[in-house]
Amino acid sequence: MGLEDLTGSPRWQRIARGISGEITRVLSTNPWLAVLRGGGPQEGGFALSGDLLADGGRVLISLCLTAEDTGEVVWSARRDFSDDDVFSMIDETAAETVAGLAQAWTGAHVRSLRLRAHRRLPGTLGGFEHWLLGVEAFLRFDLAGVRLALDHATKAVAADPEYTAAWSLVTTAHHALLCAEKTRDLRQPHRAALLQAARRCAALDPEDPIAMMQGALLAVLEGSPGAAMEILDRTVALQPNNPDVLARSLIWGGFCAPLGGRAKDLRDRLLSLVPGEVPFHRHALGFAAYHSSDYMQAFRILEPFPFPLGNALFMISAAVRTGEPGHLASALATFRAVAPPDLTVTELLEAHGTVDPLRAAILEDATVAGLLL
Template identity: 25%
Template sequence: ALNSRINAARRAVGDDGKRQHMIRTYPRRGFRFVAAVENGPPPGGAATGKEGRSAAAKPSLAVLPFANLSGDPDQDYFAEGISEDITAALSRMRWLFVISRNSSFLYRDRQSAFADIARDLGVRYVLDGSIRKAGRQVRISGQLIDAASHRQIWAERYDGQLDDIFSLQDEITSGISAALNSEITLAEIERVRKVHPSNFDAWDHCLQGAAEMHKLAPEAYERALSEFDKALQIDPEIVPAHVGLAWCHALAALHGWTRSGGKALELSVRHAHQAIGHDAGDPRAHVALALAHFWVGEQDEAVAAALPAIRLDPNMPEAHGVLGNALAVSGKARQADEPLQRALLGSPRDPMRWFWYHGKANAAFALADYTKAQEWARTTTAHRPGWAFGHLIGAASAALSGNPEAAQIELKRLLHLIPHYSLKRLSHHPIWTHQPDIERLIEGLRLAGLEEG
């Protein structure tokens, strides 16, 4: 839609639909670029780049050519292939601005400091790496640098065999792009904490909202809603705000933080559809819809919505994670392990990691492996103490495995987070759809001492 493209242009130059300092809307006539244009360096040394791009509009990254340290010029193609594949994979992330390969590769024989390269290219982050080959062994190292602070925010090393060079290249590309998905998000959240709220743009409000949402607390939920609403006031079509609101309303309904759980779930689905309506090519929008379906217990629809997200970005941990969660509670637990494991391996520090752990707990319970279910439930609540349903699985699994003391401890923690929870409420649990699993949950929690209600 034309409005989507205008909003994208405004974000690219640091403008928005409320201020309209640079691109102005003339009702029933059109749009006009109204800012003054002059040649010269960026004001205040801001990293806007030679072509006037704004690095402040959204996180921006340059993937520099990986250095070939093998001493064998014939391996240059492999080093360049890795860099090109990572650039292509990261470019699928619609929230991340990635400099093209042609621009980044001008620094193949770089002598400049990272800060200078970032300033030249107009980016906030630089991914640098090297490749060292010895016989059939290859070692690939990568590091992500915040150019403004000169801080290394991520580093990793990959070892492999050159027997199947293309499979190795795909594996490394997938690992790096999945890891950077969460690492850049974490770095952006940390950056925004140092920005005064009066200077926030729509993206900054989305980051603040996400940080509050992941605290899983009623007061934090209210702050998250406020931040996402502020983002939409600045840019009504910004996808991460709709994604965040879809999550917030669903979590509020599940935890009883709102008087109308049904209304909250309706809002969750509505915002997910709005996210897709604004940008159907953004995999986060499809993940939001998959999650909305998951929360309301429409697991076949959740699976169907997750698959387009994976097609758009095969390395997106959230897409694999929600797919695995939906399979775990819909009678297809044996199929859940592969996508959940891929989510966990692909994003070791993801703020969403607790949710993938919860999927593992649900899958283990569905398969009647109550020891594993308790282990994964404890891992879930260790990462997210406010997630009541981790304690629910823990209590039911402990009771069914013949450990009443552990079951009562988990039940007490569940009731602390959701007072007055009962077997009657559980029987209408919106997530589980496989009736035999629901019956075993009820049986386990009855043994643990949960009241009928």
């Protein structure tokens, strides 16, 4: 899915990317439909493309679904609407795209197996913009970016108090700051804030995969990693072709407990949908490598992503297990450059709800590395 902005302004370029992402997410709710992001043409696949032009409070979007093998146009449409109607357009576009695919595959209109997204779309363009800006800031993977992400996410939920994705970003930002502020006095308030935001997110729609992920985080922080894994498994079962769901399952599941063979399955499914170039997806692949005992690969992937700091623990553990002194020295230098000086490994593990046997293994590796336990 690619939507090109013809307006030429950074604002509408960002919104065009956001709309593309939202349509992709809605399409990903169909368990029979694999939605690929990037990676070039696919044999037997279809491409959804279009452009956006905004002027004077009106938005014109042209969309086209084509068969990549033949170039045949399966479905096309033009939408002219006010910027307040962006989100109803997203849902309608996803529905018509799925119907077009069903027609292309069967030769007749059939009632698709479309699973509607169990989430409420954002109610305001302003809230959506703040969420987009917050996500962009968070994906810088540094402390300043996370603080900026929290600011935008807070503004997004102020604009739309029932915006699930924005509450999820509030939770995620507080969780990152829980370990990153310079002193314990500054870190501690983030725990209460993230619990409150996670509960709010999970309560908005218990069947929304975004909300379910925060429910899994709540279970972890409340000492129920088994319940968290059950929620993550159910989320993947609901949306097996959603790359973000697969990536989050690798990351959150990877913090909870050893994933074993599940890590390889999630990794293979994720790589079949995305090329692994998006930073969020790529650092999820680092967790997959770690839990598949490919520590050299885990270290190489996670080294550029020491923040949030939970990643750094796995980077150091992977470095220890490679047996390469240079890797360990590099990992420690990276960790100390971003971590508060009084932050202990135990505090980090508690913040992520890590339990035995994974907890014991990481503590053992941290002892070898000479970190403050």
